[in-house]
Amino acid sequence: MTSHQAVPTLDDVAKAAGVSPATVSRSLNSPGLVSKSTLQRVKSAVDALGYTPHFGARSMSAKRTMTIGAIIPTMENAIFAKGIQAFQERLHSLGYTLLISSNSYDPEIEAEQVRTLASRGADGILLIGYWREEKVYEFLKQRNIPFLLAWAFAANNALPAIGFDNRASMYQLCDQVLAMGHRNIAVISGTTEGNDRATNRLKGITERLKVEGIDLASVPIIETPYDIDNGSDAFERLMRLPDRPSVVMCGNDVLAVGAMQRAQEMGIKIPSDVSITGFDGIELARVVTPKLTTVRVPHSEMGRLAADELVWMVESGEVGRSQELASEIVVEKSIISLA
Amino acid sequence: MTSHQAVPTLDDVAKAAGVSPATVSRSLNSPGLVSKSTLQRVKSAVDALGYTPHFGARSMSAKRTMTIGAIIPTMENAIFAKGIQAFQERLHSLGYTLLISSNSYDPEIEAEQVRTLASRGADGILLIGYWREEKVYEFLKQRNIPFLLAWAFAANNALPAIGFDNRASMYQLCDQVLAMGHRNIAVISGTTEGNDRATNRLKGITERLKVEGIDLASVPIIETPYDIDNGSDAFERLMRLPDRPSVVMCGNDVLAVGAMQRAQEMGIKIPSDVSITGFDGIELARVVTPKLTTVRVPHSEMGRLAADELVWMVESGEVGRSQELASEIVVEKSIISLA
DNA sequence: AGACTCAATGAAAGCGCTTTCATGATGGAG
DNA sequence: CTCCATCATGAAAGCGCTTTCATTGAGTCT
Numbered sequence: 065m066t067s068h069q070a071v072p073t074l075d076d077v078a079k080a081a082g083v084s085p086a087t088v089s090r091s092l093n094s095p096g097l098v099s100k101s102t103l104q105r106v107k108s109a110v111d112a113l114g115y116t117p118h119f120g121a122r123s124m125s126a127k128r129t130m131t132i133g134a135i136i137p138t139m140e141n142a143i144f145a146k147g148i149q150a151f152q153e154r155l156h157s158l159g160y161t162l163l164i165s166s167n168s169y170d171p172e173i174e175a176e177q178v179r180t181l182a183s184r185g186a187d188g189i190l191l192i193g194y195w196r197e198e199k200v201y202e203f204l205k206q207r208n209i210p211f212l213l214a215w216a217f218a219a220n221n222a223l224p225a226i227g228f229d230n231r232a233s234m235y236q237l238c239d240q241v242l243a244m245g246h247r248n249i250a251v252i253s254g255t256t257e258g259n260d261r262a263t264n265r266l267k268g269i270t271e272r273l274k275v276e277g278i279d280l281a282s283v284p285i286i287e288t289p290y291d292i293d294n295g296s297d298a299f300e301r302l303m304r305l306p307d308r309p310s311v312v313m314c315g316n317d318v319l320a321v322g323a324m325q326r327a328q329e330m331g332i333k334i335p336s337d338v339s340i341t342g343f344d345g346i347e348l349a350r351v352v353t354p355k356l357t358t359v360r361v362p363h364s365e366m367g368r369l370a371a372d373e374l375v376w377m378v379e380s381g382e383v384g385r386s387q388e389l390a391s392e393i394v395v396e397k398s399i400i401s402l403a
Numbered sequence: 404m405t406s407h408q409a410v411p412t413l414d415d416v417a418k419a420a421g422v423s424p425a426t427v428s429r430s431l432n433s434p435g436l437v438s439k440s441t442l443q444r445v446k447s448a449v450d451a452l453g454y455t456p457h458f459g460a461r462s463m464s465a466k467r468t469m470t471i472g473a474i475i476p477t478m479e480n481a482i483f484a485k486g487i488q489a490f491q492e493r494l495h496s497l498g499y500t501l502l503i504s505s506n507s508y509d510p511e512i513e514a515e516q517v518r519t520l521a522s523r524g525a526d527g528i529l530l531i532g533y534w535r536e537e538k539v540y541e542f543l544k545q546r547n548i549p550f551l552l553a554w555a556f557a558a559n560n561a562l563p564a565i566g567f568d569n570r571a572s573m574y575q576l577c578d579q580v581l582a583m584g585h586r587n588i589a590v591i592s593g594t595t596e597g598n599d600r601a602t603n604r605l606k607g608i609t610e611r612l613k614v615e616g617i618d619l620a621s622v623p624i625i626e627t628p629y630d631i632d633n634g635s636d637a638f639e640r641l642m643r644l645p646d647r648p649s650v651v652m653c654g655n656d657v658l659a660v661g662a663m664q665r666a667q668e669m670g671i672k673i674p675s676d677v678s679i680t681g682f683d684g685i686e687l688a689r690v691v692t693p694k695l696t697t698v699r700v701p702h703s704e705m706g707r708l709a710a711d712e713l714v715w716m717v718e719s720g721e722v723g724r725s726q727e728l729a730s731e732i733v734v735e736k737s738i739i740s741l742a
Numbered sequence: 743a744g745a746c747t748c749a750a751t752g753a754a755a756g757c758g759c760t761t762t763c764a765t766g767a768t769g770g771a772g
Numbered sequence: 773c774t775c776c777a778t779c780a781t782g783a784a785a786g787c788g789c790t791t792t793c794a795t796t797g798a799g800t801c802t
Contacts, residue, residue, distance in 0.1 A: 066610070071546060072790055073789085074788060074789060074790095075789095076786075083751080083752085084751065084752045084753075085752090085753095085788090085789080086751070086752060086753080086790080086791080087750085087751060087752075087789090087794095088752095088789095088791055089789065089791085089793095090751090090790090093790080096747085097750075097751095097791060098750075099749085099750060099751090102750080102751085111758095114542065114545065115787085116518050116521055117522060117682075117789075118463070118522065118524075118788050118789070119459070119462075119522040119523040119524060119785085119789035120458070120459035120460070120462035120463045120468075120523075120524060120759095120787085120788080120789090121459070121463050121757090121787070121789040121790090122459070122460075122788080122789055122790080123458075123459035123757095124457070124459045124460050124756090124757045124758065124759090124788080124789070124790090125756080125757055125758095125788080125789045125790035125791075126791090129459075138488070138490075139478075139484050139486070139487060140483070140484055140485060140488045141481070141490050141686070142481055145478050145479055145480070145484065146479060148478060149477070149478045149479045149505070152504075152505065152509075161504075161519060162504070163502060164503050165491075165500070165501070166488070166491065168492075178457050180500060182453045182455055183456060183457065183458040184458040184459075185457075185459060202721070203453065206453065207410060248746085290691070292689075321690050323574070324690070325410045325689070325690055325765095328692065334791090339430060347631060347687075348686075348687065348690065349662070350631075350690055351631070351660050351663070351664055351687065351690070352690055352691060353667065353691070353692040354694070366539060372619060385777095398793080411755095411759060412763080413757085413759060414758075414759095414762095418767055422781075423781065423782045423783075423784095424759080424760090424782090425760080425761080425782060425783080425784095426780085426781060426782075428759065428760055428761085429760090429761095429781090432760080436779090436780075436781095437780075437781085437788070438779085438780060438781090441780080441781085456758085457757085457758050457759070459759090459789095460757070460758035460760090461756085461759055461760080462759090462787095463757095463758080463759070463760090463786090463788065463789090464758080464759045464761075464786080464787055465759080465787095467761060489762075526750090526785085590764040638749080653772035667786090678778095701770090722788045
């Protein structure tokens with residue numbers, strides 16, 4: 065089992081093709097510099113030997129790895145799936161390979177992953193959201209590794225980001241909820257600590273309610289990690305409140321779907337008894353009954369644009385340009401108008 | 404912007420700590436060989452400089468990369484998400500890094516990804532299912548890269564695999580469907596070409612129906628890629644058939660949820676008008692109304708076990724041991740008993 | 743026909759690390 | 773006290789590739 069038939073190297077190819085290693089390297093990387101006939105011979109030798117360039121060696125001599133890293137909070141639910149898929153597809157067509165890692169929303173692990181990606185020579189890195197320890201940004205800058213933030217956008221922040229305004233989007237959704245006559249509002253927010261998206265979504269709600277003159281002290285707010293079951297439990301707690309809310313606004317679709325689940329189990333009718341809203345516009349929101357009122361985010365577009373921008377940063381060496389994407393309020397049957 | 408403050412190297416650390424590069428290397432990789440005091444000085448130097456080992460260089464001198472690759476068909480829906488998440492978490496705790504790539508069920512791309520992972524020095528590779536071109540397996544063997552298959556298990560196949568028996572599982576589900584009195588059955592299968600899981604699931608149904616003495620020619624079967632909308636469309640076509648089936652068995656939960664969606668749009672009641680079944684037991688199946696009758700697969704367990712086994716293969720050099728996992732028929736409200 | 747340009751190729755250095763191998767110091771055994 | 777393990781460390785080779793720099797030969801121009 066440990067019989068190592070040596071992996072063919074570039075030198076082997078050179079020998080087989082009767083040329084110098086330099087020529088093989090050129091044939092592979094800048095075929096324009098090599099004559100047709102030589103190119104042909106090299107190609108044959110490569111095929112015959114089943115040669116694959118050694119990535120480590122290559123990354124050591126060349127300065128580029130054609131690799132982009134992405135660090136996302138989770139792969140478990142679909143929040144990032146669609147966007148990352150689009151990101152990866154675009155990268156692939158640009159000739160780059162994507163390295164993904166996820167960290168269960170743990171900033172320690174995230175910081176470690178940044179170092180790992182740097183070690184591996186990632187030409188650029190995609191991060192989710194703004195908030196993380198300053199030292200992470202410092203490390204990236206010191207290492208001169210281009211990075212881009214996604215899934216968030218804040219006009220007042222200089223870091224390059226491609227995403228949407230979480231606060232404004234949720235503010236708008238809250239607008240809609242108020243316009244439909246709801247005044248007795250409860251909130252199930254994602255964990256806000258260290259999470260700018262969750263924090264800003266919550267802020268979008270509270271700011272809008274304040275404008276409306278609603279006493280925030282009277283608004284029940286439960287914070288919990290993004291997870292279906294947590295959404296269910298939070299919903300149940302809200303329903304046991306003496307003053308039952310007419311609408312429960314959730315920090316994302318996963319929480320909202322969890323809430324709808326529990327509602328059904330408890331025999332609470334959505335939306336006639338209670339209205340529910342989500343955020344993200346993932347597939348889940350479309351398939352539940354009734355369909356979920358939510359904020360639809362342009363996942364795929366965001367992924368594609370992020371890929372384009374990050375590659376541009378890498379190749380041009382220029383500083384990244386931020387871009388705000390529009391989100392869209394989608395009103396479905398999970399909310400009822402009291403007006 | 405292009406001001407390169409050189410990335411610190413191991414030599415820099417050596418200089419800063421006043422020791423030889425060899426000692427630094429040892430401090431990092433086999434601290435046991437280095438004296439306490441030296442170790443301490445090296446550690447300080449590493450921190451002071453913010454040193455990170457260069458992965459390419461390391462992988463060139465060492466034979467291991469502590470990297471495992473996984474190639475999955477898709478990240479877009481949740482079919483693989485949970486299992487891969489568990490896989491990655493286990494790998495992480497074993498000290499390995501996971502490299503994921505997805506290929507939209509394209510075997511060409513998959514073959515390319517295998518070579519890419521080999522290039523990058525993956526110590527081992529996880530693949531989904533059995534079917535792929537023989538040359539891929541030959542390449543892996545020639546390169547002496549341990550690989551493990553997951554999401555499938557076939558007792559008669561020698562390749563190491565950790566998964567469940569797709570055929571037998573679907574056979575059992577079909578058992579259940581028949582036991583509930585259904586005889587007029589239609590099928591929405593995933594694309595079977597090049598996909599052993601889809602093929603075997605379909606086979607599980609047809610074999611069981613044959614045993615029952617049902618004429619297969621009379622059983623409508625639609626093949627379509629795994630996607631919600633495809634499930635919807637296929638369902639609609641089935642419903643337009645003159646002899647409407649009493650149950651639609653779907654190749655996975657995604658197709659089934661698509662079917663349920665369209666049923667609702669068409670005003671067809673599930674399960675009173677038509678029953679629907681899925682396969683996989685992903686979250687989606689739990690949140691739709693009514694809940695989906697499906698085959699629950701132990702995603703997380705499979706991911707963990709696969710990580711353990713693959714790492715064991717890598718570290719021991721032994722040939723991988725296959726393991727069959729049990730699946731579970733989950734009967735929910737999406738199916739009605741005609742008996 | 744001589745001088746020159748340019749395309750195609752090779753020689754060799756060097757990227758940052760690990761790992762023999764060799765060396766010096768230390769300390770216990772005889 | 774001398775000898776020999778033993779431990780901690782250093783010197784240096786080499787991993788597989790890319791990339792200057794130099795060289796050659798062929799074509800171009802006058």
